[in-house]
Amino acid sequence: MKTLLIVYHTGGVKTAKMAEAVERGARSESGVNVVVKRCAEAGPDDVLAADGLILGTPENFGYMSGMMKDFLERVFYPCEGKVNGRPWALFVSAGQDGSGAVGSAERIVAGLRLEKKAEALICLRDLTPEVLSKCEELGAAFATGLALGVF
Numbered sequence: 001m002k003t004l005l006i007v008y009h010t011g012g013v014k015t016a017k018m019a020e021a022v023e024r025g026a027r028s029e030s031g032v033n034v035v036v037k038r039c040a041e042a043g044p045d046d047v048l049a050a051d052g053l054i055l056g057t058p059e060n061f062g063y064m065s066g067m068m069k070d071f072l073e074r075v076f077y078p079c080e081g082k083v084n085g086r087p088w089a090l091f092v093s094a095g096q097d098g099s100g101a102v103g104s105a106e107r108i109v110a111g112l113r114l115e116k117k118a119e120a121l122i123c124l125r126d127l128t129p130e131v132l133s134k135c136e137e138l139g140a141a142f143a144t145g146l147a148l149g150v151f
C-alpha cells in the first residue's frame with residue numbers, strides 16, 4: 001500500500017484546520033496509508049518512507065514558517081537523490097498574501113526533485129467552508145493519484 005505523508009506547522013489554528021481537511025479527504029481513499037505529522041515531529045525517515053508528500057505552512061514574514069524551514073533543512077541532504085520524481089503538493093494559510101510561503105517552499109522542494117502535482121492551495125484571511133472543501137479535494141485527489149499509480 002502506498003503511503004501519503006502530510007507535514008504541517010501551525011502557529012494558531014488555521015493551518016491545522018486545513019491539514020485536518022486534507023487528511024479527511026486523503027482518508028476517503030482507502031487504498032492509501034495516511035500519516036500526519038507536525039514539522040517538529042517529522043524527519044528524513046518519514047519522508048523516505050512516503051510515496052508522496054503534502055506540506056502545509058502559514059506565511060510568516062513573507063516566507064514559509066520557521067518550523068517548516070527547519071523541517072526542510074533537516075530532511076534535505078538525507079533525502080537528496082533518494083526521492084526523485086515522487087509527487088508533492090502544498091497548502092498555505094496567510095493573512096493577505098501567501099506568495100512568499102509558496103515561492104520559498106517550492107524553491108527548496110524543487111531541489112529535492114519532487115514533482116509538484118497541484119497548484120499551491122492558499123487560504124487568505126478567513127477559513128471558509130469553500131477553502132476547507134478545496135483542502136479535502138486536494139487530499140482526496142492526491143491520495144487517489146497515489147493509489148491508482150498515476151503519479
Ligand SMILES: Cc1cc2nc3c(=O)[nH]c(=O)nc-3n(C[C@H](O)[C@H](O)[C@H](O)COP(=O)(O)O)c2cc1C
Pocket residue numbers: 009010011012013014015016058059060061062063093094095096097098
Ligand atoms: C509572525 C507572523 C508573521 C506573518 N507574516 C505574514 C506575511 O508575511 N504575509 C501574510 O499574508 N500573512 C502573514 N501572517 C499572517 C499568517 O500567515 C496568518 O494569520 C495565518 O493564517 C496563520 O496561520 P496559523 O493559524 O496556522 O498559524 C503572519 C503572522 C504572524 C504571526
